Amino acid sequence: NDAVENTIECGxxxxxxxxxxxxxxxxxxxxxxxxxxxVLPDESSQNSIYESCVKRILCDFMNGxxxxxxxxxQTGSGKTFTMFGPCNNNESLxxxxxxxxxxxxxxxCTEIFESIQFRKxxxxxxxxxxxxxxxxxxxxNEITDLLKGGSLCGNNxxxxxxxxxxxxxxxxxRDMTDISEVLRVGEAQIRKSxxxxxxxxxxxxxxxxxxxxxxxxxxxxxxxxxLFLADLGGSEQTKKSKIEVGRSNHLESLxxxxxxxxxxxxxxxxxxxxKEDDEEEAEFSTGFVQSNRMKExxxxxxxxxxxxxxxxxxxLGRPHVPYVNSK
Numbered sequence: 001n002d003a004v005e006n007t008i009e010c011g012x013x014x015x016x017x018x019x020x021x022x023x024x025x026x027x028x029x030x031x032x033x034x035x036x037x038x039v040l041p042d043e044s045s046q047n048s049i050y051e052s053c054v055k056r057i058l059c060d061f062m063n064g065x066x067x068x069x070x071x072x073x074q075t076g077s078g079k080t081f082t083m084f085g086p087c088n089n090n091e092s093l094x095x096x097x098x099x100x101x102x103x104x105x106x107x108x109c110t111e112i113f114e115s116i117q118f119r120k121x122x123x124x125x126x127x128x129x130x131x132x133x134x135x136x137x138x139x140x141n142e143i144t145d146l147l148k149g150g151s152l153c154g155n156n157x158x159x160x161x162x163x164x165x166x167x168x169x170x171x172x173x174r175d176m177t178d179i180s181e182v183l184r185v186g187e188a189q190i191r192k193s194x195x196x197x198x199x200x201x202x203x204x205x206x207x208x209x210x211x212x213x214x215x216x217x218x219x220x221x222x223x224x225x226x227l228f229l230a231d232l233g234g235s236e237q238t239k240k241s242k243i244e245v246g247r248s249n250h251l252e253s254l255x256x257x258x259x260x261x262x263x264x265x266x267x268x269x270x271x272x273x274x275k276e277d278d279e280e281e282a283e284f285s286t287g288f289v290q291s292n293r294m295k296e297x298x299x300x301x302x303x304x305x306x307x308x309x310x311x312x313x314x315x316l317g318r319p320h321v322p323y324v325n326s327k
Contacts, residue, residue: 015041046100049082050107057227058108061212062115064223068230069104072304075234083231084183105208105229109179112210128215133179134169135186139204140299145169146186146206170211205303206231232307233300 008031014023020036038052057067071079085103102110116129135146136153143153143160153169154160163169173179190206210227306325313321 015039017041046082046085046103046107050104054104054108058111061210061225061227062112064214064225066226066228068228070228070230070232071104072232072307073234077234079234080231083229105183106176106179108227108229109210110176112212113175126217128217130172130213130215131174132167132170132172132211132213133182134164134167134171134209134211135182135206136164136169136209137190137204137206138303144189146189147171147182150189164207164209167211170209204300205233232304 008025010025010027012022012024014021016022017039020039022034022036022039024032024034026032040049040052054069057069061067071083073079081103083103084105086101099107112131116131119125119127119129137144137146137150141157143157143164144150145153147169152160153163171182173182186206186208190204208229208231210229211224212227213222213224215222306322309322309325312318
């Protein structure tokens with residue numbers, strides 16, 4: 001009885017937002033303490049997250065310095081909610097009229113346009129400011145343009161990166177109405193699916209890039225800055241998400257190549273069976289072969305591991321940073 005009473009459950013036991021410390025119990029390593037620049041408790045508002053994590057980055061961005069904000073964590077932990085805001089009817093993300101619930105991206109865009117208007121009205125500078133955005137998704141080695149029907153940005157990883165970074169995927173925006181439309185169009189193309197841990201789990205990494213170009217006619221000087229806002233796919237344990245098995249595109253392709261000309265007849269004969277499989281896949285991906293959900297989880301976890309290795313190398317000052325390992 002004494003042993004049972006003295007047992008400490010695994011998980012987070014203390015969050016100190018003043019000192020930035022978290023104390024937790026790991027099932028294999030026991031009691032552990034972590035220190036961060038800032039720690040926010042569970043009941044934190046969207047505004048407090050934005051003010052403490054994004055505000056300074058946005059100020060630098062407005063002054064010509066590039067910045068990045070990314071959300072990272074387990075699937076179902078609220079990354080997409082933090083970045084975009086609430087979801088309407090689990091179908092599409094829209095800019096909510098309630099500003100208190102808006103996420104990082106709509107808040108940042110609102111503040112950018114307000115800052116531009118302030119500078120035009122109150123500062124006696126002949127500066128021309130232009131805003132453009134791009135919205136892409138990273139799925140393994142593929143980078144797709146969410147604002148162009150999900151089309152590939154290039155034939156390989158290198159060309160895709162050049163396509164995005166050179167601004168070929170950008171569209172001009174003038175106000176929050178344009179931003180709302182961009183988010184609506186992009187959301188319709190994002191890969192998402194239901195798992196046991198998340199009703200609408202993102203199955204890839206999405207990246208929203210804001211580009212600000214400031215030009216002064218009297219001097220001919222042009223300053224360009226970019227703000228990268230990344231909604232990373234969530235790390236997950238396959239047993240909890242129940243994605244070990246289900247429909248596989250690879251297996252379907254093998255069937256088509258093997259059956260050849262008789263594939264259409266075979267497909268008609270097994271139409272009812274496929275409908276049942278589709279219903280099962282919508283309900284946590286159950287079946288008898290490795291599923292597309294499993295492939296997506298592997299790609300997401302590999303990408304997050306590569307990110308961890310890069311961050312670790314930068315923080316420790318190592319001479320080599322493994323950027324090319326990223327997927």
